[in-house]
């Protein structure tokens with residue numbers, strides 16, 4: 001009888017110990033989740049927005065209006081022939097807080113051109129953009145993102161530009177709004193997103209995109225702002241090619 005009682009007492013102790021362990025585990029789990037949630041909420045994320053092939057007579061203004069509404073900026077890689085037609089849009093881009101980059105004068109694929117032609121394509125557009133904006137042009141995006149490093153390196157002393165490519169290609173010219181959206185919502189810290197200026201489905205997706213970034217704590221900004229942030233955090237985005 002005595003043994004039976006002792007057994008009951010130790011069994012009770014055992015189960016109390018197990019229950020205590022279980023409570024401790026739950027509390028630990030809760031705190032680790034709370035800490036992780038807090039940390040992820042605090043960490044700001046940055047993406048660069050880029051729009052190629054503009055300025056577009058109607059859509060560039062539309063893009064700027066949407067960016068302003070969401071307190072966002074972008075880099076517009078402009079084509080010289082378009083710039084010549086719509087110079088006021090270059091000024092409008094800077095006035096909004098965004099910036100412009102060089103996308104060559106005629107939007108020709110650089111890999112099919114001689115070094116002399118490449119130099120001309122780039123310099124002609126830089127001169128035009130700097131004359132209109134009175135700002136230093138810092139970036140080049142070769143049409144289609146295609147170029148020979150050796151060719152550009154060879155003329156880098158005079159062009160003095162940094163090649164900026166991308167990490168997310170929305171392929172927006174040929175995609176639907178929902179396909180663009182599917183690609184953009186994969187964006188995370190350190191991404192450079194490629195879009196185009198004259199694409200209606202991109203304009204339709206843009207507000208939803210910027211709303212999404214806001215909720216996720218992602219700052220959509222110009223390449224310059226993006227690079228400052230990446231440099232501050234020593235984050236290597238690996239989508240720029242410094243030629244100088």
Ligand SMILES: [Zn+2]
Pocket residue numbers: 052053103107143144
């Ligand atoms: Zn282009």
